[in-house]
Amino acid sequence: MAKFNKLAGKHVLVIGGSQGIGRGVAEGAIESQAVVTIVGSYRPNLPPKMQSADKTVAQLKALYPSASVIGLSCNLATDNVEADLDNIFTQAKAAHGKAVDHVVLTAGDPVLALAPQDITLEKIRHAARMRLELPALLGKVAQRHLARTTASSVTLSTGGVAEKPNPGWSVTAFMAAGLNGLARNLALDLKPIRVNSVEPGPVDTGFWETGGMTAEQKAAAFKAWDEKLPTGAVGAVEDVAEAYLYLMRDRNATGEVVKTRSGANLL
Numbered sequence: 001m002a003k004f005n006k007l008a009g010k011h012v013l014v015i016g017g018s019q020g021i022g023r024g025v026a027e028g029a030i031e032s033q034a035v036v037t038i039v040g041s042y043r044p045n046l047p048p049k050m051q052s053a054d055k056t057v058a059q060l061k062a063l064y065p066s067a068s069v070i071g072l073s074c075n076l077a078t079d080n081v082e083a084d085l086d087n088i089f090t091q092a093k094a095a096h097g098k099a100v101d102h103v104v105l106t107a108g109d110p111v112l113a114l115a116p117q118d119i120t121l122e123k124i125r126h127a128a129r130m131r132l133e134l135p136a137l138l139g140k141v142a143q144r145h146l147a148r149t150t151a152s153s154v155t156l157s158t159g160g161v162a163e164k165p166n167p168g169w170s171v172t173a174f175m176a177a178g179l180n181g182l183a184r185n186l187a188l189d190l191k192p193i194r195v196n197s198v199e200p201g202p203v204d205t206g207f208w209e210t211g212g213m214t215a216e217q218k219a220a221a222f223k224a225w226d227e228k229l230p231t232g233a234v235g236a237v238e239d240v241a242e243a244y245l246y247l248m249r250d251r252n253a254t255g256e257v258v259k260t261r262s263g264a265n266l267l
């Protein structure tokens with residue numbers, strides 16, 4: 001076994017691996033000789049094999065012909081989330097003939113910018129679907145499927161607003177800060193399985209368009225950030241993905257928050 005490339009031969013499950021940061025983690029894991037399962041959302045109006053995860057698997061196989069990668073599609077924003085997560089681990093194991101060693105959660109729907117007067121019970125519950133219910137139940141389900149060793153890990157995704165307030169993001173800030181608390185506490189509850197979180201600053205993914213920005217609005221917002229940020233640019237997926245790859249590899253890291261924020265916290 002490689003001393004430093006601890007992902008070689010491991011099974012990495014990236015929930016949210018069909019796009020953005022998760023796709024970058026999947027690529028990094030493939031380059032590290034891991035076998036990979038990615039999960040994207042399920043859109044009932046699309047024909048079989050045309051889901052986002054299927055398309056991404058085809059692209060990854062074109063880029064890395066020897067990669068062992070499969071894709072699964074599931075809507076994880078429903079009341080059936082616990083059973084669906086259980087199925088994902090089971091299907092991933094059956095497809096690769098090997099249990100999952102590391103699970104990364106990057107799946108997330110657009111964050112709701114909400115001024116205090118616009119906050120409603122319905123919107124709070126909507127925000128909690130993918131940023132409280134999904135990660136909390138992932139901890140529960142992962143415990144059933146991961147080997148009880150420090151070579152197994154769960155990595156959650158949060159965001160810079162956990163620490164640096166942003167007008168209109170109060171509910172999102174609650175979720176982001178809570179995700180760090182959840183990861184820290186699960187690290188005790190699931191020990192010796194390791195649980196950590198990654199806190200990105202702004203990253204160049206489709207997340208912003210999915211959230212309703214036009215290409216022009218995104219370009220203008222990113223230009224303004226680039227002019228202010230100490231690194232001179234919002235995060236690139238291949239850089240931010242390193243935080244996740246690190247947390248999978250370092251068997252000494254649990255209950256940690258790894259931050260990769262272009263220095264946005266310094267402004």
Ligand SMILES: NC(=O)c1ccc[n+]([C@@H]2O[C@H](COP(=O)([O-])OP(=O)(O)OC[C@H]3O[C@@H](n4cnc5c(N)ncnc54)[C@H](OP(=O)(O)O)[C@@H]3O)[C@@H](O)[C@H]2O)c1
Nearest residue numbers: 016018019020021040041052076107108159202203205207
């Ligand atoms: N990008 C940033 O600037 C930034 C900054 C800080 C924190 N974050 C956080 O980091 C995480 C990843 O962000 P990203 O930029 O990589 O987002 P992204 O590019 O929009 O990717 C989101 C992923 O989540 C999946 N997804 C969305 N809704 C789903 C559902 N209902 N069921 C299952 N999967 C679903 C998507 O699948 P499909 O491909 O099928 O749509 C996609 O794989 C998010 O939690 C985000 O809040 C992002």
